[in-house]
Amino acid sequence: MGEQSCRVNLHSKLTAVSSKPVDPGRTHQLTPLDQAMGQHSLHLAFYYDKNPFGSFDWDPIRVSLSETLSLYPPVTGRMTRGEAGNWEVKCNDAGVRVKRANVSVTIDEWLRNANGIEEKDLAAWEEMPENPNTWSTFHIQVSEFEGGGVAIGINCSHMNADLTSLILLFKAWTEVHRQQVIEHPPVFSSESALHGREVPISSTKLAKYYVTKSISVAPSAKMASTTFKFSNSVIKKCLSEIHVKCSDATPFDLLAALFWTRIARLKSSKDEHKQSMSICIDFRKLLKESLPYGYFGNALHFSQLTLEDKDVISGELANMADAVHGHVAGIKEEEIMSMVDWFESRKGEEGKYAPPFRMYGPELTCINMEHVINGDESLIYAAMFEENMKPVHVACHVGNVKGEGLIMVMPSAEEGLARTVIVTLPEDELVKLCEDEAILSLEPTMLLSGGL
Incomplete structure (x- = not known):
């Protein structure tokens, strides 16, 4: 957490899993470009001036998130080394870390005077450990501001996704929550041209x-x-x-x-x-x-x-x-x-x-x-x-x-x-x-x- 995290107070953690189990033994192969992004992470924070869920009855929120995650097996998986020693994702339904927090100011005050250190506290990130068997490659955080505003932070290792992918993952969650058709369903392909030419x-x-x-x-x-x-x-x-x-x-x-x-x-x-x-x-x-x-x-x-x-x-x-x-x-x-x-x-x-x-x-x-x-x-x-x-x-x-x-x-x-x-x-x-x-x-x- 950042030095000024006293305004963002975590109060609960849970693990969200997919609503449907993944086929045993499934892995997601990372492309050469995925591997190259290993030094970076991505952090998004979506600010809503009112509670976007209507209320904080966590059950329907959790249900829509689990339904979304069932479409994204690599998101709930864990990083592992493949045969050649390259990173890949073991799609084992281990789940996504979800945190909830309170922010001690209004959303308007936060946007006026918070800084980059504090904003990172809205999507608290954990660096990948040497042994990532239990490390969640994606994190979600729901932070409630005084007066009703909410920030939803989502972050991931850049090896797993680029900014477009992360945006579409979040947008898919909102569409599932509203019981709408997902506009851009995820596509996972290890046979694409992104593995280089013969x-x-x-x-x-x-x-x-x-x-x-x-x-x-x-x-x-x-x-x-x-x-x-x-x-x-x-x-x-x-x-x-x-x-x-x-x-x-x-x-x-x-x-x-x-x-x-x-x-x-x-x-x-x-x-x-x-x-x-x-x-x-x-x-x-x-x-x-x-x-x-x-x-x-x-x-x-x-x-x-x-x-x-x-x-x-x-x-x-x-x-x-x-x-x-x-x-x-x-x-x-x-x-x-x-x-x-x-x-x-x-x-x-x-x-x-x-x-x-x-x-x-x-x-x-x-x-x-x-x-x-x-x-x-x-x-x-x-x-x-x-x-x-x-x-x-x-x-x-x-x-x-x-x-x-x-x-x-x-x-x-x-x-x-x-x-x-x-x-x-x-x-x-x-x-x-x-x-x-x-x-x-x-x-x-x-x-x-x-x-x-």
């Missing part, structure tokens, strides 16, 4: 990028996080201003460019001639034989955009947004498969993968979540346990982010082009970023500012 083709440029990441050591500066919420009207106005240069610019292109330029100014004392940022996208729909949206696992592609220092520090925002847009649009299936091939090639003679390294870092990294938005609605804010009771805010953190920092461009509770940007930086840099005139001119609402 005749691998390596991209020299991509291989150099990943090799550099794998041997880099990130600074150990204390990291901090702040959430910026930008309104629909502001983003619409900004996009119209850069329309001449980049007519197809998305809110992600705009905000990735904005925060890259402002953060680069904070780091410009490094006297570098070029500036680089890694961009993380979901590739479920980028393959010719696209993965189902409900594919459960990791379907993330990291790539690097490098520009001249002067273009980043002093360049026009429209040009930067155009560069980001062109980079993302240029990512094709061959590049993605080359990435999978590279991770597959890291197997030793006996078939064991090389140890994972930090994927979110050490360079500045930006996550694009535009794919979870369809028109004016997002999958995240469609997670409703009762009709028309949407979350008022959803927070997300990636565990073990070090180095230059992380920018997450997420959907927002306001519909349309509104976006939420969660920024994690070295603490001294984040203080300066929160005072940046270019960002403040867009009148963002800032939430949950503080150390991790």
